[in-house]
Amino acid sequence: MTAPLLSIQDLSVAFGASTVVRNVSFDIAPGETLALVGESGSGKSVTALSVLKLLPPTATLSGSIRFDGAELVGAPEATLRQVRGNRVGMIFQEPMSSLNPVHTIGKQIGEVLAVHQGLRRNAARSRTLELLDAVGIPDPASRLDDYPHQLSGGQRQRVMIAMALANDPKLLIADEPTTALDVTVQAQILELLKSLQRQNGMAMLFITHDLSIVRRIADRVCVMTGGEIVEKGAVETIFSAPRHDYTRHLLAAAPRGTPLVPKKDAPAIVAADDLKVWFPIRRGFFRRTVGHIRAVDGVDLTVRKGETLGVVGESGSGKSSLGYALLRLIPSQGRIVVLGNEVQSRSWRALRPLRRHMQIVFQDPFGSLSPRLSVGEIVEEGLGVHFPRLSRPERAEKVAAALREVGLDPATASRYPHEFSGGQRQRIAIARALVLEPDFLVLDEPTSALDVSIQAQVIDLLRAVQERRQLSYMFISHDLRVIRALAHRLIVMRHGKVVEQGLAADIFAAPQEDYTRQLLAAALDLVPPDAVNTDRLPNAPGTV
Structure with a gap:
């Protein structure tokens, strides 16, 4: 030997x-x-x-x-x-x-x-x-x-x-x-x-x-x-x-379960028409604009009450820029409607009353949680802005309820983010968003760096919270296993444009576009072999 x-x-x-x-x-x-x-x-x-x-x-x-x-x-x-x-x-x-x-x-x-x-x-x-x-x-x-x-x-x-x-x-x-x-x-x-x-x-x-x-x-x-x-x-x-x-x-720890199906008459929570996010390319001594990076280029979408819209695509496809634009975190062009209110033309002050209704959970919980604040202070911070009339005991009770809802002991509220695991920090980030009682939540790659068993726990948590509160999610991810477990409808993005959209189950079963097939072919364990024809793929990564 x-x-x-x-x-x-x-x-x-x-x-x-x-x-x-x-x-x-x-x-x-x-x-x-x-x-x-x-x-x-x-x-x-x-x-x-x-x-x-x-x-x-x-x-x-x-x-x-x-x-x-x-x-x-x-x-x-x-x-x-x-x-x-x-x-x-x-x-x-x-x-x-x-x-x-x-x-x-x-x-x-x-x-x-x-x-x-x-x-x-x-x-x-x-x-x-x-x-x-x-x-x-x-x-x-x-x-x-x-x-x-x-x-x-x-x-x-x-x-x-x-x-x-x-x-x-x-x-x-x-x-x-x-x-x-x-x-x-x-x-x-x-x-x-x-x-x-x-x-x-x-x-x-x-x-x-x-x-x-x-x-x-x-x-x-x-x-x-x-x-x-x-x-x-x-x-x-x-x-x-x-x-x-x-x-x-x-x-057995892979994300499982089926997405929640919204009611047939569920109202639209968020909608966008011809949404564009173009970043200027500046050159020369005077930094003149010589072109644009079209991160999001003419996207239309609607998210209904109790629905999860999955957004998939490779890095640089415009997924995160789309989510940030809907929340007015970055400049954009086009029409954005939140809870029936057109928000694109609103000033920051006029937009503030709607802020608590649309929240975000970022990809890296350690980077998005202040290391100088305790968990209780992190979760409570938004209450001071959006619920200023609450007394201190009332705010403390809301913080405790939010921590319990995401599976954390309220007794840990005095601890700091570095004292928690990655999965627990992500739960803290979710609690920070949920404490404001939002209607729409953008989840930007919230499980990408987590262990598969922790991924499954976070997905189960999000599904349970959605069912109780009838929340609407935009779930941005490159992990198609997670998307299939949570998303009811799906948008596939490439170079800032939507190349395919529809019911997630239909796209997984019979993708219509070559690029979608390429994404599915890169995760061969997700779909039955007859659902993906790798011979037709442009620059397909091949079987590993």
């Missing part, structure tokens, strides 16, 4: 008195892909970071980590430097945080080549262009001087892959490399990784909480919870006959 490239035996990791990884053991053979699966806090990333000893100095490791026959636990720093980024590459979870915002992508990849291979400027530039071309960056020569913020999410992830592969590693560690990416981009990244793996013959340790990805890319799976591996085996075995209760819990 072939000797394992990476062998981890009885690995434990502790931070002070807290042990976060316990007796973890697994092997990875050359050319093999092993997926490490579990929810946030299960110890996946800590295990992976232990391989390269990228943990904080307070971490204590015990056990054995052997790479290519050499022991890494207790190895001198000089040995680890020869392994890091050279023989073992790593793709981190969030490329925007991992890439240096003040250096161009050409300089950052060139730095990797200079440190590990000693390449000079011209040689490093030539190799950088080869790497960017290999990972599918179009016209790489024109992107060398771009900064990370000038690239899309998928392009930034491709740059991270190029950096990880710059020195032809034997092992690639990919830590949640497709989190929060569109389904089409996700499929392209997975196909890219598999293709590069075949070309270079490297092994891969793939970390994720999404089991649908595991089925596409991995040979074997280790399931982690509470810092321990509770089940391991071949992918098909784990999916077809899981033995551990936690594995069965993960497999």
Whole structure:
């Protein structure tokens, strides 16, 4: 039998008195892909970071980590430097945080080549262009001087892959490399990784909480919870006959259920006619407008009472801009009607009475919750503006009721956002919106970075609140599983325009447009095979 490239035996990791990884053991053979699966806090990333000893100095490791026959636990720093980024590459979870915002992508990849291979400027530039071309960056020569913020999410992830592969590693560690990416981009990244793996013959340790990805890319799976591996085996075995209760819990945790159907005579809560959001492109010393980015270009829509309108499309399609425009958070043109009131021409002061009726839940709850306010203060803040006559006890009771409605203990109102998990922070953001008793709620990718089990809980929560209050939702997402579980009607957007709209069930069963088919084909586990004809797709990502 072939000797394992990476062998981890009885690995434990502790931070002070807290042990976060316990007796973890697994092997990875050359050319093999092993997926490490579990929810946030299960110890996946800590295990992976232990391989390269990228943990904080307070971490204590015990056990054995052997790479290519050499022991890494207790190895001198000089040995680890020869392994890091050279023989073992790593793709981190969030490329925007991992890439240096003040250096161009050409300089950052060139730095990797200079440190590990000693390449000079011209040689490093030539190799950088080869790497960017290999990972599918179009016209790489024109992107060398771009900064990370000038690239899309998928392009930034491709740059991270190029950096990880710059020195032809034997092992690639990919830590949640497709989190929060569109389904089409996700499929392209997975196909890219598999293709590069075949070309270079490297092994891969793939970390994720999404089991649908595991089925596409991995040979074997280790399931982690509470810092321990509770089940391991071949992918098909784990999916077809899981033995551990936690594995069965993960497999059953995908968003389920059917959307609520509004009453036939339900009135329109929000409507828009020929809505446009154009951002000016300015050039030259005098910053003259030379063109426009048409983020939203002539969209018509109606959301009825008790209805969920799903909005799907790739990054840059105009989904979020559409939601912000309806709430008058960004300038737009066209007609917007909220609860029978035309709002486009209203001043900010005149619009204030309608503000409480239309609220938003943002994608990143940690970024949208003030770290300086307690949870109670965050939820209560809007009451002071929209319900100024309420007494302090009355406001406190409303806050407690909102927290209870989203499944949080009112006793936690004195705590701060950093003391809560990602799923709990999203519940706080929902409570902040619900406390104002809105009629219309824009949900902008509220589940994109959450574990699948937490996703399912949030979807169940939103459906239950909608049923009790007859709320209307605009649910913006790239995750078609979530959309299918919650949306009654669907809008598919591309380049600012609506390419298809109608009942969600009809579109999932028989999409009419090629672009819609492409989105569905990128999530093959969502639809029956006969519902998607991949042969007709333009630039289809292919089967992963």
